[in-house]
Amino acid sequence: MKSVTTVKGRPRSLEARQAIIEAFTELVRQLGYSKVTIDGVAKAAGVGRSTIYRWYKDKSEIALDAASDYSLQTVHMPLSGDFESDFRAFLQNTFAIGNELGTMYTVLMAEAQANTEFAKRVWDKYSSIRREHLEEILKQKGGWPASLSTTFMLDLVFGGIWYRLMSGHAPLDDTFADELYDSVSHLLSK
Amino acid sequence: MKSVTTVKGRPRSLEARQAIIEAFTELVRQLGYSKVTIDGVAKAAGVGRSTIYRWYKDKSEIALDAASDYSLQTVHMPLSGDFESDFRAFLQNTFAIGNELGTMYTVLMAEAQANTEFAKRVWDKYSSIRREHLEEILKQKGGWPASLSTTFMLDLVFGGIWYRLMSGHAPLDDTFADELYDSVSHLLSK
DNA sequence: TATAAACGATGCAATATGTATCGTTAATGA
């Protein structure tokens, strides 16, 4: 049962929240995460610095909030039921977000390394959601070999994407999507 | 021809460099990268803060220096010539380093995201060296399908390892090594 | 023994963080 507790006092400004998230992602894109300051975000978003501190403990919290917002877009796409087209659509969408906002996601991982509590929140609010979505897609292809664990399979796909995103030595492009599709198909029909 | 230019003046203290690298990695392990300060490293290493600034532009430079130092250990292991044993030895060694110093490597990736010049140095001094080593091992297994690019194959293996390292949702253990070995073998004999 | 550069230390301006406080604004509810 969801309790809709009405609270007294001025409600949180959703416009301000949105402005913060958008200004933040834009600054990260332009300057890189380490050069983004809270004050810079406040000025760019046109809000008070205190408003940011009221809702976010620090920069990484903004990144997490922004990341989960953006990533939910993909997850809400309906599935066709066909393994190949759904998998390819997933890759295309993931590549698009990654190419645009890769820095932000990498930072979540880096921050999570040192902070167990934060790592759990990243997992719950971001990683696990995307994994469940991909799992649903992969399961549409029947004939999984018993020896192949779902966890491992997901790690391989997300890992490959992440690695390219982070290292930047090769692009997230159509060729890579083809290679992923071929390999996954081959492994799933061992 | 390598010119051994002898320089006047007091030579760099290799003891200080080693102390800095060791203090840095220890602090990263304890506090996480974002909470490590130059002053903290200097105090822990027992050197002057100016000595650190003399050799390193900022924290990420220390991380890169430390990472390439540690990673070279693996690469210097001689190969037996047998694909399976060499691949498994590579995994075991990589897992050991990753489990101990994962945070530091993740930070290199995060930092490289925003800085193209730094990204290139990370690639040259660290990533490419490890990739060449794994490539040599994988090539020992004959019968590569023509459709399978070396780049992609390396991305899949390193990606899987990185992803587990960063997300921390599953360990770098013997089971994972078995899964990687089985999958790689299967893909390489398509 | 003169020269040169690294060493540890210390000082300093500039910048960022995180907290506190202020008057103002926008909601609820009696």
Add this chain to the structure above:
DNA sequence: TCATTAACGATACATATTGCATCGTTTATA
């Protein structure tokens, strides 16, 4: 309608960190 409550933008402040400059000292080479 009007008291209550909490978010809002702003501003001030103590604290911490950075990166640079300077100092006398130490350890090399020529």
